[in-house]
Amino acid sequence: IYILINDYIKLSYETNNLINLNINSINRITNEHNVLTIELEKKQIPKNKKLKIKEDFINLKLPEEFKLIETHKELYLHGMEQKNCVYTRRREIEDGLSAIYSLNYEGGVYTLEIFKRKNKFAIKEIKAKYNEFANKEVINFVEKSLKAV
Numbered sequence: 001i002y003i004l005i006n007d008y009i010k011l012s013y014e015t016n017n018l019i020n021l022n023i024n025s026i027n028r029i030t031n032e033h034n035v036l037t038i039e040l041e042k043k044q045i046p047k048n049k050k051l052k053i054k055e056d057f058i059n060l061k062l063p064e065e066f067k068l069i070e071t072h073k074e075l076y077l078h079g080m081e082q083k084n085c086v087y088t089r090r091r092e093i094e095d096g097l098s099a100i101y102s103l104n105y106e107g108g109v110y111t112l113e114i115f116k117r118k119n120k121f122a123i124k125e126i127k128a129k130y131n132e133f134a135n136k137e138v139i140n141f142v143e144k145s146l147k148a149v
Helices: 002-014 026-044 072-082 086-094 136-147
Strands: 066-068 098-105 108-117 120-127
Touching: 002 026, 026 072, 072 086, 072 098, 072 108, 086 098, 086 108, 098 136, 108 136, 120 136
Parallel strands: none
Antiparallel strands: 066 098, 098 108, 108 120
């Protein structure tokens, strides 16, 4: 518990947050610690550093439901919101192998990775929140949209 308290104090200092003196349980300090850890991680992501996305993906004309994720911060925050590890794909993006899109379709938000194969765009991976599989209707919508470009 000493390490947890010590970490919490350091995190409070590093994130410029006041130390909460009304904590009276291990669960509460653990939660406070985790919130500050996330806040610190967000601050460490380059604010407006653009991802080096291959022109093919930038020029891709997709319907308005698709949003190209263009910065390190957007990629990181999308992963946080979707509870997935999409930020680990930044190397593939910057190597020109794929691009990540946020897809808003019929009330759901999906993480979509697109790659180019034989001069055609294809789905590498599409997942709902918590890495759940997308349903067939969503996959069909994406495939149809990619064929139209």
